[in-house]
Structures are given as C-alpha cells and as structure tokens.
Amino acid sequence: MAQRKSPPRRRPAAAPRPRDAEQTRSEILHAARVLFATRGYANAGMREIAAAAGITPALVVRYFGSKRDLFIAAIESDIGLGPFLGPDRATVGRHIARYFFSKPMREADTLSILLHAAGEPEVCDLATELLAARVIQPLARWLGPPRAEARAALLLAIISGTWLFRQALPMRAFTGGPDTALASCMAAQIQHVVDGLPEA
Structure with missing residues (x-):
C-alpha cells in the first residue's frame, strides 16, 4: 500500500517590511x-x-x-539660493540664466506652489513670509549695499517673471529649445542688478 505523502509545510507569513x-x-x-x-x-x-x-x-x-x-x-524642501549663486560673482548672471534655461520644467515646481498661494488668503501671507525669509533676506545679504533688499526683490522679479511666461502661462518665445540670445539678455539684466543700481 502506497504511503501517503504528508502535505508540504507552510512557510510562516513574512513579517511586513518596516516602512522607511x-x-x-x-x-x-x-x-x-x-x-x-x-x-x-x-x-x-x-x-x-x-x-x-x-x-x-x-x-x-x-x-x-x-x-x-x-x-x-x-x-x-525646495526653496533657497544654492542652485542659483555660482562661485564667481562676476559671472553670476550667466550662471543663473544658464541654469534657468537648461532646467527642465517640473510638475511640482515651487514657483507654481507660490503662484497658487498668491490667490489663496489662507496661505498668501505665509508664502510671502517664507519667500522673504528664505530668498529675499539671504540674497540681500549676499548682494550687499547699496539698496540690497530692493535689488534682491528685483532679481526675484526677473527670474520669476520669466518663469511665469515659460511654464505657467507659456509664451511661444519660451517654449522652444534653448535660446542663447534670450539667455544672454537675461544674464545681462541679472548681472546689472548684482553689480549694483545707480543712485537716483
């Protein structure tokens, strides 16, 4: 008479992996x-x-x-000056323009978050405070006199304004491949602000 095979032993269920x-x-x-x-x-x-x-x-x-x-x-988590300020102050305009025009458009862009926040009273003031503390004030310290905070705000306006019409409300001039002429123009504007504004 053939012996019955005992059923295979079940392995104990693996413990759930701890979440990282x-x-x-x-x-x-x-x-x-x-x-x-x-x-x-x-x-x-x-x-x-x-x-x-x-x-x-x-x-x-x-x-x-x-x-x-x-x-x-x-x-x-993604706001700060690290990627923008190059090692050489004399060429920071070119550095920022190159970074800006070579940077791929992202779905989770911080400027998109801030743009939405501008129209939401619940967080508009909070977003403004974060921008001032994490971008404007450190940039003003880096720029130094004269009129450091005004120049920092102007730099942010140049960068964010170009971003607005490149990503949020894309204009044809910004939707193609890298445009060296536009990048050079942006670099010159940024460098002018970095180097200082003439006294009124």
Whole structure:
C-alpha cells in the first residue's frame, strides 16, 4: 500500500517590511508638492495627498501634523539660493540664466506652489513670509549695499517673471529649445542688478 505523502509545510507569513521613515516623508512631500502646485492649497486635501503617496491620512498627520505645516515643509524642501549663486560673482548672471534655461520644467515646481498661494488668503501671507525669509533676506545679504533688499526683490522679479511666461502661462518665445540670445539678455539684466543700481 502506497504511503501517503504528508502535505508540504507552510512557510510562516513574512513579517511586513518596516516602512522607511525618510522615504515615507519624501513621498508625502512629493505628493503634496505636486498637488499644491497643480491644484492649490485649498483644493489639495490631506486624504488626496495621502492617496497620492500611497499611505493613510493618519500617517501624513503623524509626519507633518497639519496641512499648514505640510505646506510649509513642501515649500521649504525646495526653496533657497544654492542652485542659483555660482562661485564667481562676476559671472553670476550667466550662471543663473544658464541654469534657468537648461532646467527642465517640473510638475511640482515651487514657483507654481507660490503662484497658487498668491490667490489663496489662507496661505498668501505665509508664502510671502517664507519667500522673504528664505530668498529675499539671504540674497540681500549676499548682494550687499547699496539698496540690497530692493535689488534682491528685483532679481526675484526677473527670474520669476520669466518663469511665469515659460511654464505657467507659456509664451511661444519660451517654449522652444534653448535660446542663447534670450539667455544672454537675461544674464545681462541679472548681472546689472548684482553689480549694483545707480543712485537716483
């Protein structure tokens, strides 16, 4: 009589892999940035952000607390002067223009988040404060006198204005490939501001 084969032993279920905290935080920030940039603060809900990150809303709250705190973190994660200021002050205009025109357009651009925030009273003042603290004031210190803060604001206006018509409201002049003539013009304007404005 043939012996019965004993059924194969089942392997114990693998324990769920622990979630990597830094990766989770990064995924939440990316999801939040995309939604804040494309839908605005008011229309980007915590549940929607959580779904885009593939987690539960409770985890979003655990990592960031509130939607307002998440908004601050989303802006602060990608705002600063590092990529813009080159090593040589005398050629910083060319450096910024080259960086700007070679930078690929992104769905989660910080300027898109700030543009949406400009029309949302709940976070407009907050966005302005963050921009002043993280961009205008450090840039003014780097520029030095005369009229450092005014020159910093003017530089931001040149860069963000060009960005607006390149990405948010694209004009034909900015939608093609790299335009060396436009880049040179932008570089000259930036360098002029960096080098100082004549006294009125």
